Amino acid sequence: MFLTISTSGTPENPATDLGFLLHKHPGKAQGFSTSYGTAHVLYPEATEERCTAALLLEVDPVALVRRGKGKGRGGAPDAALAQYVNDRPYAASSLLAVALSAVFSSAMRGVCKARPERAQQTLPLRIEVPALPARGGAELVHKLFEPLGWTVTVTRIPLDEQFPQWGDSRYVHLVLEVPDGKLTLGEALRHLYVLLPVLDDAKHYWVSQDEVDKLLRAGEGWLADHPEQQVITSRYLSRRWSLTSQAMQRLELVRLADADDTDVDDLDNAVDEETDTEEKPVPLAVLRREAILAALTGAGAGRVLDLGCGQGQLVQALLKDTRFTEIAGVDVSMRALTVASRRLGLDRMGERQAERVKLFQGSLAYTDKRLKGYDAAVLSEVIE
Structure with a gap:
């Protein structure tokens, strides 16, 4: 799996500040162990004018099978053969999203001790994902990213270049671009963390209660008002109805709190006081x-x-x-x-x-x- 993040700069704000924001030095290639392989961070280019950071996730297919995490759509186990023959080592998915969170955790939170002012500034960004599963096609990719301010370029990948008559695969080559003044690096990383597994529509691990909290943390500031909120929430939570319903209710509280300029906790307590007066049947x-x-x-x-x-x-x-x-x-x-x-x-x-x-x-x-x-x-x- 491969993903690049690029930005441009000036002598006053050099592009190499990307290294400070990601907490990874542009002069070194670094490797980080994960449960499913090794995540490598390297910089193909690093000048004042332009800097590109690349995340290469080298997945160990054997480790993936041994850990029993070959999940299909909705968190259900794949067939026995599918555990060994699948696209997990090669296409951007929840594995890459988890690696993003682990390797760039401080950047995702918008924390940078060396350049705190830069972490809060917007950047001109270009993100490229060469192989991305897109259940829903290019149309869904546009619907997910464009409302967040991205300019989206989607190139369909054919099943086999030697046999064009076979048509396109479910994979796309994705390029996201946003001008300066739109997004911070932390916001961009949080978009990817949520939307990569949403487009894949599958997760490699069991989805439990804590996934709701992860979704709401990463979706803070944008998910509550996203026009495809229902699709994002349902797919991110592997279509588990109880978790999806819970997340949607909490997102609605966020939206109402923003509209009324009140605190979410105050609004939540008010709702609880109303519902507590109703007698509920014991399951x-x-x-x-x-x-x-x-x-x-x-x-x-x-x-x-x-x-x-x-x-x-x-x-x-x-x-x-x-x-x-x-x-x-x-x-x-x-x-x-x-x-x-x-x-x-x-x-x-x-x-x-x-x-x-x-x-x-x-x-x-x-x-x-x-x-x-x-x-x-x-x-x-x-x-x-």
Whole structure:
């Protein structure tokens, strides 16, 4: 994957200030390790008049497969073969967006201790992405970038130059240009961070609750009023309806706060006060867990098995009650156990608390010595 960022300058404001803003020296080629390979930063040109920084992400396809992160549209796993045969190492996607955030994190936040005044100034910018997946075609590329002030040049890439009759691929060569007075470097990087995976319409990692916060941070100042807000939000969050709805509500609060010149938190509190007066039905899943906890407490159970624990909702509820001294979550799905581990925060849990809970893969259809010795076993929503 390859991306370049170029700017022009004058003797008073040399273009090589780009090195200060990106926190990467123009005189050196640097490499940064990532979970999926190596991100290289180099400068093909660096003069007072013009400076270009290049980000080259060298993806290790084997590492990508080993980490089990080959996701398709909507976060669903690809077919077995697609994990090995895909465009991830070659086309701009969420992998490149994550690398941008990791390598240029300070620039994305608009922080530059060496040139603080330059970080807040707008720059003439040119960004080039040679291979970009564009589900929705050139029309969607224009719709996403032009409202943000970019001049967009999209060149369709043919499936095979030797066989033009095969038509165009879903990839495009993208050039974005903006004159001085329009955007800061931080704003430009945040646009790319959000819109590259939006155009790819897929992410290489599981999309969870924290992705809403990432989207709103990167979209601050532009996403709330973007005409394609719905498309951007839905695709960025891998079309997960609950997360998309939550993000859209928060963006609407931002828009209303800007219109009324009020603080978002004040407006949010006012909405909460109105909705709190309405009586909401308790979800059936919550009532079911409450009934299970009451039954276990009544039986005096201290060591509990949750067979078919799924994503760990019941295990989480059991952990909150110190009367349950040992809790084991069992499931046939390693993916569900991974989500449960994240939900419970096992990697951040204190030693004493961590001793109370364990998760392991297993099936209640087979004899398993690990299931011996518990006071109670729960099967909640285990259809099989």
